[in-house]
Amino acid sequence: MTTPRGAAVRKAAAYAGLTVVAALVLVPFGWMISSALKRDNQVLAIPVQWIPDELRWSNFADIWSRIPLLTYLGNSAFLAVAVTLLQVLSGSFAAYGFAKVRFPGRDALFVAYIATIAVPWQAYMVPQYIMMQKAGLTDTHLSIILLQAFGAFGVFLMRQYYLSIPDDLCEAARIDGLSEYGIYRRIMLPLSKPALASLALLTFVNTWNDYMGPFIYLTSNDLWTVQLGLRSFVGQHDAEYAMIMTGAVLSVLPIAVIFLLGQRYFIRGIATSGLKA
Amino acid sequence: MADVIKPSARLAREAPLPRRRAWRDLLVGASFILPNFAGFALFTLVPMLAAFALAFLDWDSYSTPEWVGTKNFQRMLGDENFHVALRNTLYYAAGHIPLTLVAALGLALVLDRKLRGVAFFRTAAFFPYVTSLVAVAIVWNMLFNPTAGPVNQVLVALGMDDPPRWVAGTDWAMPAVIVTSVWRDMGYYMVLYLAGLQTIPKEYYEAATVDGANAWQRFWGITLPSLRPTTFFVLVMLTIQSFKVLDLIVVMTDGGPGRSTKVLAQLIYEQGIREGRFGYSSAIALVLFLIVLTATLIQFRINERRNG
Numbered sequence: 001m002t003t004p005r006g007a008a009v010r011k012a013a014a015y016a017g018l019t020v021v022a023a024l025v026l027v028p029f030g031w032m033i034s035s036a037l038k039r040d041n042q043v044l045a046i047p048v049q050w051i052p053d054e055l056r057w058s059n060f061a062d063i064w065s066r067i068p069l070l071t072y073l074g075n076s077a078f079l080a081v082a083v084t085l086l087q088v089l090s091g092s093f094a095a096y097g098f099a100k101v102r103f104p105g106r107d108a109l110f111v112a113y114i115a116t117i118a119v120p121w122q123a124y125m126v127p128q129y130i131m132m133q134k135a136g137l138t139d140t141h142l143s144i145i146l147l148q149a150f151g152a153f154g155v156f157l158m159r160q161y162y163l164s165i166p167d168d169l170c171e172a173a174r175i176d177g178l179s180e181y182g183i184y185r186r187i188m189l190p191l192s193k194p195a196l197a198s199l200a201l202l203t204f205v206n207t208w209n210d211y212m213g214p215f216i217y218l219t220s221n222d223l224w225t226v227q228l229g230l231r232s233f234v235g236q237h238d239a240e241y242a243m244i245m246t247g248a249v250l251s252v253l254p255i256a257v258i259f260l261l262g263q264r265y266f267i268r269g270i271a272t273s274g275l276k277a
Numbered sequence: 278m279a280d281v282i283k284p285s286a287r288l289a290r291e292a293p294l295p296r297r298r299a300w301r302d303l304l305v306g307a308s309f310i311l312p313n314f315a316g317f318a319l320f321t322l323v324p325m326l327a328a329f330a331l332a333f334l335d336w337d338s339y340s341t342p343e344w345v346g347t348k349n350f351q352r353m354l355g356d357e358n359f360h361v362a363l364r365n366t367l368y369y370a371a372g373h374i375p376l377t378l379v380a381a382l383g384l385a386l387v388l389d390r391k392l393r394g395v396a397f398f399r400t401a402a403f404f405p406y407v408t409s410l411v412a413v414a415i416v417w418n419m420l421f422n423p424t425a426g427p428v429n430q431v432l433v434a435l436g437m438d439d440p441p442r443w444v445a446g447t448d449w450a451m452p453a454v455i456v457t458s459v460w461r462d463m464g465y466y467m468v469l470y471l472a473g474l475q476t477i478p479k480e481y482y483e484a485a486t487v488d489g490a491n492a493w494q495r496f497w498g499i500t501l502p503s504l505r506p507t508t509f510f511v512l513v514m515l516t517i518q519s520f521k522v523l524d525l526i527v528v529m530t531d532g533g534p535g536r537s538t539k540v541l542a543q544l545i546y547e548q549g550i551r552e553g554r555f556g557y558s559s560a561i562a563l564v565l566f567l568i569v570l571t572a573t574l575i576q577f578r579i580n581e582r583r584n585g
Contacts, residue, residue: 124321
């Protein structure tokens with residue numbers, strides 16, 4: 001059954017299958033990049049030109065003067081970094097309390113956290129908006145940060161990880177005279193680097209890609225994220241196909257780099273929690 | 278005085294009284310949880326509870342809130358926009374849930390091999406999921422262009438005379454949205470299925486092969502039953518995700534053309550935030566929540582019965 005030739009044929013077939021699947025998944029990306037390097041009137045030409053005859057790299061220089069892309073990218077980066085820092089710090093801190101400190105009411109409180117993950121955000125976005133409006137925080141970056149930095153997801157992910165660290169380790173540290181805060185800082189944080197990396201990557205990517213939050217709260221152009229800026233450009237200049245694609249490539253590029261560098265943590269975070277941020 | 282206090286203080290440190298220790302643990306525990314909990318309570322828990330109350334109020338941005346009982350829900354029964362949005366949401370779910378499930382399982386089966394370079398293919402399959410919805414929607418909108426888009430050029434080349442108008446037509450806009458969302462989400466659920474496949478002992482397959490089972494029989498007899506916990510979990514997640522779909526629709530079609538892709542979550546946004554009808558939109562939100570909750574509970578029941 002497994003002659004050397006049969007094995008080689010099966011291997012070749014497996015690679016052929018993989019290539020077909022990868023092509024199907026990646027075609028839209030290929031088309032996006034190739035369109036970003038065309039003239040507007042070449043993008044929807046018949047027949048499709050997968051590789052343009054002339055590569056217009058100038059699109060990538062021109063776009064910066066067409067829309068305030070630098071401002072948008074800066075806003076996106078600021079929001080993503082601020083939300084990620086707060087989420088990782090407050091989430092891991094709270095997770096230590098839930099995983100390693102025993103106190104009355106702890107488990108009930110944790111169930112309340114988890115229950116909210118099941119409630120769709122869409123069901124309470126209106127009361128959130130009313131609250132922010134009354135507080136005068138609409139059209140500020142602070143509104144986005146406050147709404148996204150304290151999710152239950154980070155607590156859940158970190159707690160799962162802390163539970164896998166043996167209690168004996170904390171007990172030994174207590175006997176050595178470390179306070180609970182000392183155990184968190186000196187033992188748990190260093191041990192949980194992979195989980196921290198997962199949480200940080202997932203939060204960063206989610207905040208960077210978020211559309212509805214900024215769409216609801218940010219009205220001033222100079223506060224917009226790259227997602228809002230790009231969407232608005234499409235609305236106003238819907239025939240500038242190549243420029244739109246150039247913007248799309250530039251908006252995806254930072255995430256692509258981050259994902260490729262940290263995909264190990266990324267995928268582990270999803271596989272262990274099974275949840276979305 | 279000092280002599281009197283010292284020994285007792287030392288005693289307390291070495292063997293704290295149970296009650297005192299409980300107090301201390303509570304304080305320490307609370308201090309860990311508080312920074313996150315304060316934000317969580319204020320910005321998630323309070324709005325969530327408020328949403329329930331708001332559903333029974335007559336309140337828009339100009340008036341004072343007034344308790345009206347179930348009036349908002351009665352109004353929903355006669356609101357054609359609500360009927361359309363509910364129907365479209367069910368349509369989206371009916372397409373998105375099974376197609377994503379099958380695509381994710383298919384990807385996982387193809388990619389669950391020990392071959393050189395398979396990691397690259399897994400990365401590729403997952404990449405759409407980390408791409409922003411705005412970029413995804415923009416690209417697919419152009420791919421689906423009815424006259425010159427690559428999708429229809431391929432269909433014409435394959436011999437189709439009158440290809441669908443996709444996002445430009447009321448009949449085909451929802452299928453276009455579903456195709457886009459399946460493409461984007463399948464890599465995420467593939468990761469869950471890949472994790473599930475790792476848990477199946479290789480001996481099962483070896484034993485089945487010895488008994489003469491072919492690949493198809495092994496799939497139905499071993500792989501699929503062993504993946505049942507994963508499939509259950511994926512189904513629950515997909516159901517929740519499908520019923521609350523919002524950003525993809527807003528960016529890709531904005532509910533159009535006409536009302537052909539308008540969904541419930543979008544109606545909540547339009548009524549509550551754009552029109553300022555806080556009470557009515559919260560009533561729709563409550564219905565959306567109850568639909569998601571019911572679907573999830575039914576799945577849990579089915580799963581329990583199968584396991585028991």
